[in-house]
Amino acid sequence: MALHLNLLHEEILEQRQRHRDPLKIGILLLAGCGVLLFLYYGWNVYQTLQVKAQLSAVERDWAKVEPKVTEAQKRAAELTNIINTTRVLDSYIDNRFLWAPLLEKISRCVAPNAQLTAIEGGVQDDDKGVTLTIQGVAAAHEPRSAAEDFREMLLEQLGQTYREVKVEFKALDDAETVTKVDGAAMPMAHYTIAVSFKGNSAPKPTPAPGRSKRKNESS
């Protein structure tokens, strides 16, 4: 058996220890990881730059479109406002109570032997109901019948146009004086009639400008 003598044992051991120096290995590992991380960072930077370039393109597109869109939004809001306001104004116009047709109807009911002395009327705010108080005198052999004729005629005339018509005597008194009708002396009666009704069921006479021609014509 051959005998081997290692006279460089210490040097070889030292060299081996240098090779597996943990600090050196750690630095190598650290450097390796650093390179990998740097590459990964570079890839991310590249992707981010691409996204930013895409963002710039989209922003350019948006900058071209934005003024038109803003203008369109402003115009749409303005038009919506105009449409809504016009609708409310149309409703205001259409829902008005028109007095001229009412005056015409009242005039049709007054017989030659009757005279109206006062008319007071008003429109209620809530449901557009109308109330009237009519005062007058009637002269006839039966003045109360003449007043009743007027009341019935008024009820009939108003019922043709309006809803929920009520025509009632508030007062009907014989007058002490007499008057001449066609040369004959007739007794008189004073009356007060309360009238109430609702809405315009028939006439829609008032034209909004540019919509239709006049329809409200009193005779």
Added chain:
Amino acid sequence: MNLPKLNSDQIKKLALSVMGFVFLLYVYFTFFLGPLNKSHQAAEAAIADRQHKIDTSKGEMSTAANLERQARDATGRFGALKALSPEGAPIAWFPPRIKSLFADQKIDKAVARLESATSPKEAELAGWTKYNWLIELPQTDYASLGQAVAALENTEPLLCITKLSIHLVPDQPQFQQIAIAASTVVEKR
């Protein structure tokens, strides 16, 4: 596993290496990759936002175009209604206009007085004011009154008569005294 036996010096160096590695990771993620990712995500969010705006803008523009066509009638009518009210305070132009209207109906004496001005109840009429007027006709006959009221209601569509009072003129039963309470809506200028 046969691990090499480390002496104390080597253990110190190994610990130092590990600390260095941890510090490297910390710096990398905190000061490099983290902000970069945030920037990336912000850019992507901004792209999505702009793209959404661009997509919806097409719809909004077509909606506005459709609305423009639909509103043509309303716009014309709105302009005509606005044109009914001249520039200036209504108290300056309304009474003369009423006087002129009744004069055209052969009612010479007509006085219009402003009673009050309020805001309309409707939210859509926020830019308008409601004026309440009292119109007095000291002497007219019933037929002329009827025609004048018809003319008033036809020529002033934004005028609404709320009360009407007709009384005989004393000693002249062929004439009546008239009081008309009316309201108008006028655009604020």
